[in-house]
Amino acid sequence: MSDQNIIELLRAQKNEKAFYLLYKGFPVIRKMILANGGRKEDAEDMYQDALIILCKKVSDPSFTLTSSLATYLYSICRFLWKDELKKKNRLTQFKAEPGDDGVDLSEEAEKESKLKQAEEALKSLGGKCLELLKMFYYEFQPMKQIAVSLGFSSEKIAKNQKYKCIERAKANLLSMQTGKI
Amino acid sequence: MRTELELIEHIENYLLGKLSPADKTAFEKEILADPKLKKEVDMQRDLMEGIKRSGMTQDAQNAYKKYKLNKNFKNWGLGGLSALIIATSVYLLAPSLSHHSSRELDYTLPETNERGEKLWADADKYLPYQRFSIDNSKDTILESRSGIVFVIPANCFKDKNGNSGGDVSFEVKEALNPSDMMLAGLSTRSGDKQLETGGMFYINATKGGENLSIDPNNGIYTEVPTNNYKPGMQLYHGERTPDGGIDWIDPKPMEKFLVPVNITSLNFYPPNYLDSLHRWGYDVKDKKFTDSLYYSFASLFGAPPTGKEHASVQPNSDSIEEKFSPDTAKYTPNGRALYTTNCRSCHYLDSRMSSGPGFAGISKRHSMEWAVGFTKNNIAYAKYDKEAADAIKLTPNTMTVFEGTLTPEEIYSIVRFIYNEPGETEVYHPESDISVHGINPAKVKAIWNEQFNNTLLATKEFEERMPFIHQTCQEEILDLYVNNLDKRLSYIDSMAGNMENLQNDKFREFALRGDGRVKTDSKTLKILKRYYETRSKLYTDAIAKTAQKFWKEQGEMDQKYMDKNAEHINKDAVRNLDNFNKEFNLNLKEAYRQLGYDTIAPIPSNVFGGTVTQTGWSNVDKAVLESTTNRSTLNYTDPVTNKKAIITYSPLTVKMNDMASFDRVMIYLSQHELSSFMRMNYSNESGGFKENLNELVSYDLVCVALKKDQWYMYSQPNVKPGMINEVPLERIGESDLKKKLNSFAPKSQSKDMQQDLDFMKYQFKDEKRQQKNLERQELYNKTLPVVLPCMGLAH
Numbered sequence A: 001m002s003d004q005n006i007i008e009l010l011r012a013q014k015n016e017k018a019f020y021l022l023y024k025g026f027p028v029i030r031k032m033i034l035a036n037g038g039r040k041e042d043a044e045d046m047y048q049d050a051l052i053i054l055c056k057k058v059s060d061p062s063f064t065l066t067s068s069l070a071t072y073l074y075s076i077c078r079f080l081w082k083d084e085l086k087k088k089n090r091l092t093q094f095k096a097e098p099g100d101d102g103v104d105l106s107e108e109a110e111k112e113s114k115l116k117q118a119e120e121a122l123k124s125l126g127g128k129c130l131e132l133l134k135m136f137y138y139e140f141q142p143m144k145q146i147a148v149s150l151g152f153s154s155e156k157i158a159k160n161q162k163y164k165c166i167e168r169a170k171a172n173l174l175s176m177q178t179g180k181i
Numbered sequence B: 001m002r003t004e005l006e007l008i009e010h011i012e013n014y015l016l017g018k019l020s021p022a023d024k025t026a027f028e029k030e031i032l033a034d035p036k037l038k039k040e041v042d043m044q045r046d047l048m049e050g051i052k053r054s055g056m057t058q059d060a061q062n063a064y065k066k067y068k069l070n071k072n073f074k075n076w077g078l079g080g081l082s083a084l085i086i087a088t089s090v091y092l093l094a095p096s097l098s099h100h101s102s103r104e105l106d107y108t109l110p111e112t113n114e115r116g117e118k119l120w121a122d123a124d125k126y127l128p129y130q131r132f133s134i135d136n137s138k139d140t141i142l143e144s145r146s147g148i149v150f151v152i153p154a155n156c157f158k159d160k161n162g163n164s165g166g167d168v169s170f171e172v173k174e175a176l177n178p179s180d181m182m183l184a185g186l187s188t189r190s191g192d193k194q195l196e197t198g199g200m201f202y203i204n205a206t207k208g209g210e211n212l213s214i215d216p217n218n219g220i221y222t223e224v225p226t227n228n229y230k231p232g233m234q235l236y237h238g239e240r241t242p243d244g245g246i247d248w249i250d251p252k253p254m255e256k257f258l259v260p261v262n263i264t265s266l267n268f269y270p271p272n273y274l275d276s277l278h279r280w281g282y283d284v285k286d287k288k289f290t291d292s293l294y295y296s297f298a299s300l301f302g303a304p305p306t307g308k309e310h311a312s313v314q315p316n317s318d319s320i321e322e323k324f325s326p327d328t329a330k331y332t333p334n335g336r337a338l339y340t341t342n343c344r345s346c347h348y349l350d351s352r353m354s355s356g357p358g359f360a361g362i363s364k365r366h367s368m369e370w371a372v373g374f375t376k377n378n379i380a381y382a383k384y385d386k387e388a389a390d391a392i393k394l395t396p397n398t399m400t401v402f403e404g405t406l407t408p409e410e411i412y413s414i415v416r417f418i419y420n421e422p423g424e425t426e427v428y429h430p431e432s433d434i435s436v437h438g439i440n441p442a443k444v445k446a447i448w449n450e451q452f453n454n455t456l457l458a459t460k461e462f463e464e465r466m467p468f469i470h471q472t473c474q475e476e477i478l479d480l481y482v483n484n485l486d487k488r489l490s491y492i493d494s495m496a497g498n499m500e501n502l503q504n505d506k507f508r509e510f511a512l513r514g515d516g517r518v519k520t521d522s523k524t525l526k527i528l529k530r531y532y533e534t535r536s537k538l539y540t541d542a543i544a545k546t547a548q549k550f551w552k553e554q555g556e557m558d559q560k561y562m563d564k565n566a567e568h569i570n571k572d573a574v575r576n577l578d579n580f581n582k583e584f585n586l587n588l589k590e591a592y593r594q595l596g597y598d599t600i601a602p603i604p605s606n607v608f609g610g611t612v613t614q615t616g617w618s619n620v621d622k623a624v625l626e627s628t629t630n631r632s633t634l635n636y637t638d639p640v641t642n643k644k645a646i647i648t649y650s651p652l653t654v655k656m657n658d659m660a661s662f663d664r665v666m667i668y669l670s671q672h673e674l675s676s677f678m679r680m681n682y683s684n685e686s687g688g689f690k691e692n693l694n695e696l697v698s699y700d701l702v703c704v705a706l707k708k709d710q711w712y713m714y715s716q717p718n719v720k721p722g723m724i725n726e727v728p729l730e731r732i733g734e735s736d737l738k739k740k741l742n743s744f745a746p747k748s749q750s751k752d753m754q755q756d757l758d759f760m761k762y763q764f765k766d767e768k769r770q771q772k773n774l775e776r777q778e779l780y781n782k783t784l785p786v787v788l789p790c791m792g793l794a795h
Helices: A003-011 A015-035 A040-059 A069-087 A106-123 A127-137 A143-150 A155-177 B003-015 B021-033 B035-070 B097-102 B122-126 B178-183 B273-279 B287-301 B317-324 B335-342 B368-376 B378-384 B386-392 B408-420 B441-447 B460-472 B475-482 B489-498 B504-512 B522-595 B618-630 B734-744 B747-787
Strands: B090-093 B130-135 B139-143 B149-152 B167-175 B200-207 B221-223 B234-240 B246-253 B634-637 B644-647 B649-654 B664-671 B676-679 B681-683 B688-694 B699-707 B710-719 B722-724 B730-732
Touching (some): A003 A015, A003 A069, A015 A040, A015 B035, A040 A069, A069 A106, A127 A155, A143 A155, B003 B021, B003 B035, B021 B035, B122 B200, B149 B167, B273 B287, B287 B441, B335 B408, B368 B378, B368 B386, B368 B522, B378 B386, B408 B522, B441 B475, B441 B522, B460 B475, B460 B504, B522 B618, B522 B634, B522 B676, B618 B644, B676 B747, B699 B734, B699 B747, B730 B734
Parallel strands (some): B649 B722
Antiparallel strands (some): B167 B200
């Protein structure tokens, strides 16, 4: 499957399939992270984050790929891992490679960590809320269909429930941000 | 739908672009103007993006699962999951994604195998070569097609003359999945036994067509990928058999090298420590705080006390003073002991009622200085203090007057003890033997620093052991690890597993993992051992001294507070008495005047709400006394002459709506004719400060308030009875305040008022200090069972 195919899949929102193909590049990156002071779990997390960033980048129609997807993923991972080590004050474990400074994803990384916090706030909502929100905001299903799938007695009730879920999520997010639990 | 939900709907429509252009512009204006609204919108936007991200996270996780499932046969594994860190330069060769399928497969076999024999197995024939060209004068890391990683150190290959280095051709054959294995006729047999395989591989190195050998002291570190780590895996060597197969022999255990990390990034706290602090609302990211709280418990492991009493667990200022008092000849009262002797018979420390009430929750009912006064002489106190009068009524029994039996210091120490003790059941009996049973935090402090970087303590693997080491409550287990830094971690695990402790099984489990070592030279090890021993002791002593010094200082400040309070109460009492006398005299004089008596009976002095012992015009006196005491209107008719004496008292109420926003509020009435001032009291029923004004006196109203460090003031000369609904307080600097007070009244009066205010400020500040100490004590008490869970248990 060529790079172009994978890009097309990503742009067509067929993320899971695209990611599955991209996992072929994981072993190299895992070795790299292990060699730079990380563990297996770190590699898995980094790769997941990198795939998401890649997906968002590719979906931007103005984005052009100047190298292979594998190389680009590799440099995303290196940036993220270096950033991670910086945060944990373990930068001494990072071994520099030429080409490291060519990629600057600080803006993306910062946005992602903000969104990760939002993800955390959502996690504590519980299954039905998460499903409802995901169906509406990620899969773009119409409220009528969602009401039926989740067993709400009417579209109006489902809509109300959706707003209640968001209200709760906002409260969680606020308490996370102000540091009180 | 609720308005909150409607707002969310509106924001959603805005974020999804569903608003009409007019509505959109209007809403954006609103957002700009209202930061709270902006926050709501931002949060909702983040949440929307967050939902999308969690969708993508889900996709990635599903993809990973599928990938792992379909990846070649990785459910059996060998060990080796962490990379060895190479100091010198490194080559990284990796197969690129896009060339995966187009590599030419090379099956051609040379004439002789790696040993120079003309013997080839089926595996050799049916598995293709992967060849890598490397420079053996440098360290090299490379990865085979299936992901086996070879770490080839510099100069590990030797030719028949013993020379190394230079360009070497490194070849690999591998069979990691069942189809490859079957194709190659590889069996997972070792003699008669069936093996469970994590994969098989073949390597060889040649230079100029000549086979090289590997230096036995400088081997190639190999990592075979797995998703399931299984302990107990070993590395077998393959011997070709004449029938084309391979027999697996000579198993060697595999060592997993540990990767040292920065030790300060690891967590060596006792289990649940950070969680508990987090739950109680503390900032667990503040390492200074979490460290200092944890290490403070080292004081419990300090030197045994010199006095008779055993160490109590809490840093109670009494016992600390006694323990470490440099002048042991000086008598420092032991509050606990005195309580037990003098008070215990009538008062429990919990909420049970005995002859007298229990002391649980006493700090909420009475202040410490009240308790001191009451203990000294409860009967006298009750005569002029309402709080005491009520307290006496609690039981029909009479409480002993301790004045004269106990010195003030002794009474103070008892009160301090009572106020610091949480309740009867939690009192640690000084008679029982409490041995300190647990891991001394000072020992943890000694290892948890950069000195121990690059040892096996500075590994994530050791970090995994720490919670269990804590739970054994035995320092010998921690010592085991620290004193054997040159050994393999699994070896130390098995030693710990064989020692009698609460976590034997867990250590045996750890031992099975076969975790290896971190290379540290022996000289460094010796230094570290000595460092550990001496540092632990130094820290313990230092921490104990610091705690003692701190609580001693606090004890002194507590004493000062009680003294000042007592002084203040005295002053108040004196002033009240003085006021009373003066007012009484004034009223009496006026009453006599109204009744037409010229001579004035000798004025009784030091009348204090007591009985009148005068004869003569005692009726009038009694009436005036009552009226003065109650501050109520005198309306007396002389039964003989029918003349009347009327002295009116009228109420003045002062209300302040924002009283709660101030830390302290004091309202004074400066009394011209009496040359003194009185404080107005707050009355709940009227919701304000109330006092009855004597028509014979002219009053100035002075309101003073304190917010943090800022004074506020309002004054009204010649205030008349009635209602003042709002007090317009104005900020004022401290020196200006003093000047203004001076302008009100004769010097003595304003000085008194100033002193009153000074005391108020001091009291306010000190109460904050006391509150902090209380919280400190509470936190210490709460944390103790988490940090030292085995305390108080029999050894």
